[in-house]
Amino acid sequence: MRASVLHPGGTVTVETRAVPAPAPGDVLVRVAAVGVCGSDTHYLRHGRIGEYVVTAPIVLGHEASGRIAAVGEGVPATRIGERVSIEPQRPDPTSAESLRGDYHLCPHMRFFATPPVDGALAEYVTIGAAFAHPVPDSVSDEAAALLEPLSVGIAALRKARIGVGGRVLIAGAGPIGLVCAQVARASGATEIVVTDPDPDRRAAASRFGATRAADAGAAVGAGFDAFVDASGAPAAVLAGIRAVRPAGRIVLVGMGADSMALPVSLIQNRELVLTGVFRYANTWPTAIALAASGAVDLDGMVTGRFGLDGAEDALNADRLSGTIKAVVYPASSERRGEDQREEGRA
Known part of the structure; x- marks a missing residue:
């Protein structure tokens, strides 16, 4: 698969990597859309956020949607083909924080695109099955990705x-x-x-x-x-x-x-x-309901569309006047290398 990789010092390259295999309890998701967050741009420009430092190559992106392509042991095969929004968290289910319902505060959290954990600017990612939330057809791939900032x-x-x-x-x-x-x-x-x-x-x-x-x-x-x-x-x-x-x-x-x-x-x-507020817990059902009902408009917030080869441009799109949210399409070959920014939508 192809992945956009940030290197220490701020260089971004597109590389070929092995498609990850879903572990027991995981699903493999073919990524459809990834929203660019301010934390992604901060890692690009400054190489760190607080104690989290880019000391090795890392894949950015934690606002993601896609379709389940394979499942790990213990996950029903009927989930293959589901459109999902990814909650980009891997807490320790046995930590005191997780057991009391505050799993987002788990001290052992592995969160997408937070060093040293890779994120979603790649054609495929794996995530725990419970953190791949099915979305209805009324929610677009873009909106499904932006359920993450909506959850904040x-x-x-x-x-x-x-x-x-x-x-x-x-x-x-x-x-x-x-x-x-x-x-x-x-x-x-x-x-x-x-x-x-x-x-x-x-x-x-x-x-x-x-x-x-x-x-x-x-x-x-x-x-x-x-x-x-x-x-x-x-x-x-x-x-x-x-x-x-x-x-x-x-x-x-x-x-x-x-x-x-x-x-x-x-x-x-x-x-x-x-x-x-540090991330979120138990927000996706509410986020899906708000987006599906039309109570919030996520699609209208998208002002730039990019292929994986244009990921660095997407990361810098916030410097363009009128930008609200840039979205990258890692698995969409027809968008590779093309800046799909739509003028006038901001």
Whole structure:
């Protein structure tokens, strides 16, 4: 099979590798579509995210969909041919975290495209059968891949506890901010304010769930039930904390500074709940239902399409004005080497 490989130092090559064999309990998936995440571009440009460092060749990509091509021992052969969305996690099922339901926090997790674990920018991958989620025909290959970032939004809004009539402030109108806005709308929120310094992203926020989009730093009001940070910007986090009502909730999602000063007295006096989001657990059934029902629009977020030979261009597509989400098609030969970016869809 062919795979796009990132090497230490930032070089990307397309290589031929052996097709992996599914272990007991696994399925082999022929990959249909892979969304590019900000973490992928960060590994390309900086070679690390925190303690995870690219010290050996690695296949990027963890937002993926495809079709089951083979099954390992213990998996029914009837699953062959299923269209699936991949939940790119391999937790230890016996860890304390997994046993209490927080499997995404398992200290022994092997997560796609996190060094040294290979990801999905390849024609085939294997995953545990329980983490290959069947999707209906009404969900496209692209949307099935983007159920992964949607799951981040679901995890964030669950922690924010936004429901019918809720008011939420979201900082950042990148892909995660946009799915958070859509999940908030689907949850019944009546006021969804999204802030971002980029006018194109603010326009996108208005199309994808925001009731109001404002420039970063602009006055947006106060008394929000929750604040979700999808920017990672310290200034946005501080402004968001101050905009939350007493006993409200603050959810940090965006990757930013390793540390920042926080208004501790304000958090204490208002009894604010501050938490983070690290991936997700038990979100795929909800994500599939939202996408299949049309309550969220994932297909509309795709602004660039690339073959495997164009994976490096896809990883850098965020530098193009109007880009929301680039998608790579590893097993689609007719797209090899072609930049399929669609102008005007952003």
